[in-house]
Amino acid sequence: MRFDIITLFPELFAPFLASGVTRRAYASGQVDVRLWNPRDYADGNYRRVDDRPFGGGPGMVMMAEPLARCLVAIRAERGEPEGGQAPVVLFSPIGESLNHAAVERWSASAGGVLLCGRYEGIDQRFIDAHVNVQMSLGDFVLSGGEIAAMALLDAVARLQPGVLNDEGSHQLDSFNPALDGLLDCPHYTRPEEWAGQQVPVALMSGHHAQIERWRRDQRLVTTARHRPDLIDVARKAGRLAPADEAVLAKLG
Ligand SMILES: C[S@@+](CC[C@H](N)C(=O)[O-])C[C@H]1O[C@@H](n2cnc3c(N)ncnc32)[C@H](O)[C@@H]1O
Structure with missing residues (x-):
């Protein structure tokens, strides 16, 4: 282009x-x-x-x-x-x-x-x-x-193929329709403990499904807190599963 x-x-x-x-x-x-x-x-x-x-x-x-x-x-x-x-x-x-x-x-x-x-x-x-x-x-x-x-x-x-160092990373970014337009989840890197704060246990589990569930939950929580309008859009488009709704229901 x-x-x-x-x-x-x-x-x-x-x-x-x-x-x-x-x-x-x-x-x-x-x-x-x-x-x-x-x-x-x-x-x-x-x-x-x-x-x-x-x-x-x-x-x-x-x-x-x-x-x-x-x-x-x-x-x-x-x-x-x-x-x-x-x-x-x-x-x-x-x-x-x-x-x-x-x-x-x-x-x-x-x-x-x-x-x-x-x-x-x-x-x-x-x-x-x-x-x-x-x-x-x-x-x-x-x-x-x-x-x-x-x-x-x-x-x-950054959306052009091969431009990002890690090809898949933009697919996990905020607003991506493939992730239902939600905001990104929090990220952590080494050390495991910093200033008295631990990395969330789920991310240390090595259990792929558990990590993915944690990330999905965090995307939902972050989006509900900061951009509830995006939750409404995802819900109206039928993109929220019962497990997602259960996470959101706990937020009150
Ligand atoms: C000082 S601004 C002119 C502002 C204009 N008199 C107004 O009140 O809308 C000079 C130029 O900056 C650019 N610009 C200013 N604010 C912008 C914005 N929010 N988004 C995109 N371009 C902007 C536009 O190209 C604009 O012609």
Whole structure:
């Protein structure tokens, strides 16, 4: 898959693409990332990409024209046929919050163009003409869309085959439909006792079925405590067995 990122700060992506899981996905070519700076498509000595908002008020607005030229260059480099254009995603508080289902959809896609806003945002005429999807990282305001783009790329990268050191590990992560969308269970490692606290006995038993039951119980308990809405979803989908309901009933 290929992601073309439009950003005024391409340098922010260098360490991100040079480390850990995202480095492996990027280096293997499974997630092809190309960076585009709208400043390279702006006019004049100052290569201006922003201007004051009509109607007054604080801050600056990203101009439509450098973005439009940048997008033309991206589409030309992608060699896109008419009607086969990659979707343009704008990171914005307006969009739907990124979640696991969206990440799974993107990880199975051919990619897209990710537009990182800055300042007060982007001239609405560019958004109306070219943006297909708006995506938010949550109900708060970032200084720019770059961190949101990295969040999407990171989450997509770790779902690509062979990118994680342990292939199966993402299948045990929170929100996975294969584990009924529950949150992850607690994890422990050596030593067996730390600061007066023992590792739960079930995990030391060496008994596979007992360990799996303990993990399932803990997923249920953690989810019921922190995200009861996810328990409701699993229940409505008929994903909770009588043994699961018995665990939840004990929580009161
Ligand atoms: C300072 S913000 C602009 C905020 C905008 N004036 C507002 O109140 O919604 C600059 C850029 O950061 C990005 N951004 C800010 N918050 C975001 C969020 N919650 N999710 C995704 N992107 C965000 C967007 O690309 C936005 O254009």
